[in-house]
Amino acid sequence: MAGFPKPVDDLITQFSKLPGIGRRTAQRLAFHVISLPTDRAMEFARAIIDAKEQTSWCPVCQNLTDGQVCVYCESSNREQSVICVVAEPRDVAAIERTREFKGVFHVLHGVISPSSNKSPDDIRIHELLARVDKGNISEVILATNPDTEGDTTALYIARLLRPFSVRVTRLAYGIPIGGHVEHADEATLLRALEGRREI
Amino acid sequence: MAGFPKPVDDLITQFSKLPGIGRRTAQRLAFHVISLPTDRAMEFARAIIDAKEQTSWCPVCQNLTDGQVCVYCESSNREQSVICVVAEPRDVAAIERTREFKGVFHVLHGVISPSSNKSPDDIRIHELLARVDKGNISEVILATNPDTEGDTTALYIARLLRPFSVRVTRLAYGIPIGGHVEHADEATLLRALEGRREI
Numbered sequence: 001m002a003g004f005p006k007p008v009d010d011l012i013t014q015f016s017k018l019p020g021i022g023r024r025t026a027q028r029l030a031f032h033v034i035s036l037p038t039d040r041a042m043e044f045a046r047a048i049i050d051a052k053e054q055t056s057w058c059p060v061c062q063n064l065t066d067g068q069v070c071v072y073c074e075s076s077n078r079e080q081s082v083i084c085v086v087a088e089p090r091d092v093a094a095i096e097r098t099r100e101f102k103g104v105f106h107v108l109h110g111v112i113s114p115s116s117n118k119s120p121d122d123i124r125i126h127e128l129l130a131r132v133d134k135g136n137i138s139e140v141i142l143a144t145n146p147d148t149e150g151d152t153t154a155l156y157i158a159r160l161l162r163p164f165s166v167r168v169t170r171l172a173y174g175i176p177i178g179g180h181v182e183h184a185d186e187a188t189l190l191r192a193l194e195g196r197r198e199i
Numbered sequence: 200m201a202g203f204p205k206p207v208d209d210l211i212t213q214f215s216k217l218p219g220i221g222r223r224t225a226q227r228l229a230f231h232v233i234s235l236p237t238d239r240a241m242e243f244a245r246a247i248i249d250a251k252e253q254t255s256w257c258p259v260c261q262n263l264t265d266g267q268v269c270v271y272c273e274s275s276n277r278e279q280s281v282i283c284v285v286a287e288p289r290d291v292a293a294i295e296r297t298r299e300f301k302g303v304f305h306v307l308h309g310v311i312s313p314s315s316n317k318s319p320d321d322i323r324i325h326e327l328l329a330r331v332d333k334g335n336i337s338e339v340i341l342a343t344n345p346d347t348e349g350d351t352t353a354l355y356i357a358r359l360l361r362p363f364s365v366r367v368t369r370l371a372y373g374i375p376i377g378g379h380v381e382h383a384d385e386a387t388l389l390r391a392l393e394g395r396r397e398i
Contacts, residue, residue, distance in 0.1 A: 047213040051206040054206040055207055
């Protein structure tokens with residue numbers, strides 16, 4: 001007798017499958033959705049369907065697109081010869097927020113991770129190599145996160161790119177702007193020391 | 200140029216409207232849903248639609264139900280004369296988890312809250328009074344949260360129930376089982392003192 005009507009339980013289960021959403025939060029979200037006016041709830045369901053049906057991965061860079069080729073890959077305003085390699089589509093948005101990067105992207109959809117059972121074949125490295133192999137690429141910027149898996153992935157890709165005559169770079173990592181040396185953790189400080197430059 | 204394809208943006212917006220979900224989490228959830236296999240994403244959308252379409256509020260107790268009258272109100276195994284008044288449907292689940300309560304419920308759908316502009320008329324107090332007025336109710340247990348708004352709501356309802364010959368009780372509040380006197384906050388300790396009993 002305990003528990004909720006089945007459709008409510010089902011919705012809670014769906015929410016609890018989302019990353020970082022526990023059973024209790026899922027319950028709260030489900031009840032919220034159920035208490036929405038019908039048109040608002042339908043709008044939410046519709047947004048899921050639309051996002052799934054109307055978007056796909058850009059065949060060139062593997063980024064999300066609602067057209068054929070994504071806005072970056074088809075733009076004549078972007079340097080098609082400079083590729084910034086990121087782990088996830090949301091990293092594209094982060095780089096774009098700088099408003100400084102004028103090249104294009106390559107989205108790996110993950111990083112090499114033994115703990116999550118992700119081998120190099122499970123992420124879009126092959127597609128990156130094919131792009132570079134086609135020629136006309138001057139630089140590949142490896143912008144994976146500065147953690148073990150991100151570093152491993154960057155090193156792995158860098159090694160594969162060695163045979164090509166292309167500049168391979170990695171984002172600089174160090175003390176964030178506005179941060180304090182005093183409060184920087186050791187790993188960050190180590191990176192900052194390693195990456196020190198002449199002034 | 201920055202940003203995501205519109206359907207993706209729309210889904211992020213929908214997620215960010217959920218309570219406690221910020222823009223960044225909404226992004227993460229939206230990308231997760233988009234990267235799901237199509238049938239899994241559709242299942243999620245379907246669960247929202249079903250939960251909305253197939254559930255309603257029980258006309259007796261205002262709890263969620265996928266039938267006409269809810270499982271508690273229509274059950275001959277429950278004491279229909281004992282009503283436990285809770286603020287939200289999820290509180291029903293919490294009480295049910297004790298497996299001890301044999302009465303029925305009344306869901307207020309909120310508490311009296313000047314800060315959120317909720318007056319007594321905005322929650323289902325009227326429906327509760329109508330139930331009690333019909334007769335055959337022996338006890339009303341007020342199980343709103345032990346905070347200012349929950350207490351106010353309980354007191355308000357208790358006063359309205361005074362003209363009826365019905366026992367009105369409130370849940371006991373005090374130190375939680377497994378808790379320590381040393382670590383209990385003052386408000387809890389005060390409640391525990393006030394609610395002390397002979398042993």
